[in-house]
Amino acid sequence: MATRRNVKSSSAEKTEDASAPAAPAVLPRAMQAEKMKQNPGPAIPSDVLVKLFGFTLAMLVGPIGCYYLATNYVFPGSTVLGAAIAAVVANVVLIAFVIVAMREDDGEEKKKDK
Amino acid sequence: MSDHNPLTPAFAPFFGMAGVAFAMIGGCAGAAFGTAKSGIGISGIGIFRPELIMKSLIPVVMSGILGVYSLVVSVLIAGDMGPDKSYSLFQGFLHLSAGLSVGCSGLAAGYAIGNVGDAGVRAYLEQSRVYVGMVLILIFAEVLGLYGLIVALILNTKGGS
Numbered sequence: 001m002a003t004r005r006n007v008k009s010s011s012a013e014k015t016e017d018a019s020a021p022a023a024p025a026v027l028p029r030a031m032q033a034e035k036m037k038q039n040p041g042p043a044i045p046s047d048v049l050v051k052l053f054g055f056t057l058a059m060l061v062g063p064i065g066c067y068y069l070a071t072n073y074v075f076p077g078s079t080v081l082g083a084a085i086a087a088v089v090a091n092v093v094l095i096a097f098v099i100v101a102m103r104e105d106d107g108e109e110k111k112k113d114k
Numbered sequence: 115m116s117d118h119n120p121l122t123p124a125f126a127p128f129f130g131m132a133g134v135a136f137a138m139i140g141g142c143a144g145a146a147f148g149t150a151k152s153g154i155g156i157s158g159i160g161i162f163r164p165e166l167i168m169k170s171l172i173p174v175v176m177s178g179i180l181g182v183y184s185l186v187v188s189v190l191i192a193g194d195m196g197p198d199k200s201y202s203l204f205q206g207f208l209h210l211s212a213g214l215s216v217g218c219s220g221l222a223a224g225y226a227i228g229n230v231g232d233a234g235v236r237a238y239l240e241q242s243r244v245y246v247g248m249v250l251i252l253i254f255a256e257v258l259g260l261y262g263l264i265v266a267l268i269l270n271t272k273g274g275s
Binding site for chain 1: 182
């Protein structure tokens, strides 16, 4: 038994040696978990998400919705006016985005100054 | 349709539909180029300074507006067409011209926005004063697409219907 144990231990060492190269396959998961704990990756703040979805919705729905609203209810019959309103709404969304981006950057600079 | 009026031939709607297609194809190709090219630059600088991403997204929004322009013109043109409406050859060429003007100007504006957005965002990484200039250049590039939209809207009023 003792000799067998020795043999087994040596074989176990061998298997450990064999499993050593295989260990990195397991390690990255642990490292990834540690990394996620240390640096929780894209921890997106809620205000950024609100901005993102707000502008996406405004860009998707705003102009074309205003077009149909204008042509069907506000100025029925005049499609060109509705199209002009849609273009204006698209540019209003752009200007709002520029203003929001500028204000966000100013706030971060102020935070850095503090 | 059945009356053989030389002013409203059966092939007239072909030109109007071609106008719709040209508007969407050109405008969206320009918007896609602008989004992709400036997106490459934004993801390039986002590695180094992630806080600049929000400000650098302006070319992407402008490219989206180009898509909205062509969408509006396409909806406008398509609204004038119908299987039971009389559709003159003049209206067909008018719609073709409107679609081509907004499509090709959208393509040009998207190309300009893409290149300016890429280079401007990369320059903004190192020099923050570039930002105002970049936004101005982007606005002038985007106004080119707006000119196409204006011409398309003016042309569309001549259709009468």
